Amino acid sequence: MLAGYIKTSNHSIRPAKSPARNEVHLDLVQMETFLAVAEERSFSRAASRLHRTQPAVSQAIAKLESELGEVLFDRSSRDGTLTDAGEVLREYAAKLLNLRNEASGALTELRSLHRGRLNLAANEYTCLYLLPLLDEFRRQNPRIKLAVQRSLASRIPDEILLHSVEFGVLSFRPEDAQIRSIVVYRDELAFVVNPRHPLAGAGNVSIRQLGAQNFIAHNVPSPQRQKVIQTFRRYKTPLQMGVELPSLEAIKRFVEMGNGVALVPRLTVEPELKSGALVKVPIQELQIERKLRLVYRRQANLSHAALALLKVVEAYSTAHGDPYSFQQERGT
Numbered sequence: 001m002l003a004g005y006i007k008t009s010n011h012s013i014r015p016a017k018s019p020a021r022n023e024v025h026l027d028l029v030q031m032e033t034f035l036a037v038a039e040e041r042s043f044s045r046a047a048s049r050l051h052r053t054q055p056a057v058s059q060a061i062a063k064l065e066s067e068l069g070e071v072l073f074d075r076s077s078r079d080g081t082l083t084d085a086g087e088v089l090r091e092y093a094a095k096l097l098n099l100r101n102e103a104s105g106a107l108t109e110l111r112s113l114h115r116g117r118l119n120l121a122a123n124e125y126t127c128l129y130l131l132p133l134l135d136e137f138r139r140q141n142p143r144i145k146l147a148v149q150r151s152l153a154s155r156i157p158d159e160i161l162l163h164s165v166e167f168g169v170l171s172f173r174p175e176d177a178q179i180r181s182i183v184v185y186r187d188e189l190a191f192v193v194n195p196r197h198p199l200a201g202a203g204n205v206s207i208r209q210l211g212a213q214n215f216i217a218h219n220v221p222s223p224q225r226q227k228v229i230q231t232f233r234r235y236k237t238p239l240q241m242g243v244e245l246p247s248l249e250a251i252k253r254f255v256e257m258g259n260g261v262a263l264v265p266r267l268t269v270e271p272e273l274k275s276g277a278l279v280k281v282p283i284q285e286l287q288i289e290r291k292l293r294l295v296y297r298r299q300a301n302l303s304h305a306a307l308a309l310l311k312v313v314e315a316y317s318t319a320h321g322d323p324y325s326f327q328q329e330r331g332t
Contacts, residue, residue, distance in 0.1 A: 026067070028100055031093040033060045034072065038090050041080035091162075098163035106303055116144050118305040119165040121151040124248055125265050126169035129185050129292050137312045144305045152220065160297055166306045168295045171265075172223050173329060178298050184313055185292035186323040189224060190266040192278045194258045200279040207231070207285040211238040214260035216251050219244035227288055228263055235285060252278065265290055293329070 036046035037057065047054040065072050072086035082090060105117060122130055127148060134146055151159060156168035157176055173181055191210075193200050199209075210232075218225070232239040243260060245251050248268045255262045256277050263286065272278040294313060296302065302310075317326040 026064070028096065030060060030064050031096050033057055034064060034089065035093045035097060037061060037073070037080055038082055038086065038093075043080070095162055102163050106301075116303055116305040118144055118146050118167075118303070118309060120146070120148045120167045120169070121156045121159050121165040122148055122169040123151060123153050123156075125268055126153070126171060126292055128267050130169060133309075133313055133316055136316060137309055140312065141305065141308055144308070153222065157295070160295060163297075166296055166300070166303065167309065170293050170295055171290050173293060174295055177331075179295050180298045181293040181295045181329045182313075183291050183325055183327045183329060184294045184317065185267075186325065187265050187267050187290040187292060189228070189263050189286060189288040189290065190269055190273075190280045191261065191263050191283045191286060192252075192255060192269055192272075192280055193261045194255055195276060195279050196258065197261065197279070199261070199281050202281060204282050204284055207235050207283055208237050210261075210283070212240075214240055214242040216254050216260045216262045217241040217244045218248060218251060218264075219246055224288060224290060228286070231285060231288075 033046070033050065033052075036049050037043055040046045040049060043057050043061075044054050047057045050057065061072065068085070068089075070085035070089075071083050072089060074081040074083055108116075120130070127150070130148060134148075137144075138146065149165065151168070153170055153172070156165075156170055157174045157179055159165050160168050161176070161178060169184075170181070171187075191205075199205055199213075229239060243254065245254060248264055251262050251264060252269060252272060254260070256272070266273075266280070269278055269280070273280055294310075296306070300306075314326040317324040
């Protein structure tokens with residue numbers, strides 16, 4: 001819908017003139033108003049959020065709809081439901097406002113001698129990889145604020161493309177060609193049991209010995225989960241997932257209590273393996289490697305803070321070696 005916009009000013013983005021349509025003028029104040037109504041699902045709540053009157057908000061939306069020639073909100077609905085046109089515009093409005101904030105932040109950072117903010121997205125597991133790197137980053141750049149938001153891995157590529165964050169950490173390679181990925185850590189799935197479990201003292205165990213085990217599983221779908229399911233099918237072994245829990249921390253605690261077994265990323269159980277609270281048992285058929293990747297927009301003009309983080313990641317890899325790495329993936 002916004003294709004063809006070529007002129008910019010301090011407050012607006014205008015489309016190129018077309019002989020078939022009148023010129024449409026969309027300013028960022030309109031986008032901010034529209035997005036507030038869409039997010040609040042209420043004209044009155046949007047007005048309160050924007051410190052404006054409700055008639056002013058309604059007038060702004062009516063003007064926007066008139067200029068676009070599209071109805072953006074279903075007036076028959078009381079909860080501010082978007083029309084199809086509204087759904088399309090919402091994505092672009094969020095992107096435009098994030099770009100505005102990014103531009104403002106970059107200029108502020110430049111004026112204040114690289115004081116800035118670095119936004120990253122990670123899930124519960126990948127955040128553990130970041131901790132030693134963020135520790136080193138803070139030592140070198142104490143004036144830069146770090147903000148790591150917890151996100152589902154499946155949503156991180158979209159958050160990067162929407163400019164909500166500069167970096168994300170993923171255990172899979174994004175398919176979108178607009179995203180660049182660097183392999184930064186090598187991990188593996190670990191089969192863990194309580195120290196009193198019959199398999200705790202075993203040597204190598206075959207996957208066929210696991211058919212009667214009760215697995216404590218993570219209830220968030222992932223590529224690794226599918227690999228495990230497919231592996232059990234390949235060896236014609238039942239996979240009994242009697243309990244599903246919402247976090248890796250809960251899974252570890254439940255297995256420690258003697259409730260079943262689990263397959264978890266080794267990085268998440270390093271403290272428990274060292275303390276003896278959990279025992280890792282090798283399963284030859286379940287040697288599944290996990291690569292962690294630092295991902296960001298291919299065409300991004302990275303901030304000073306983001307460039308500094310890349311230097312820290314590369315230097316940390318050089319100093320510590322495996323399992324840390326700094327290898328850009330082909331095609332990205």
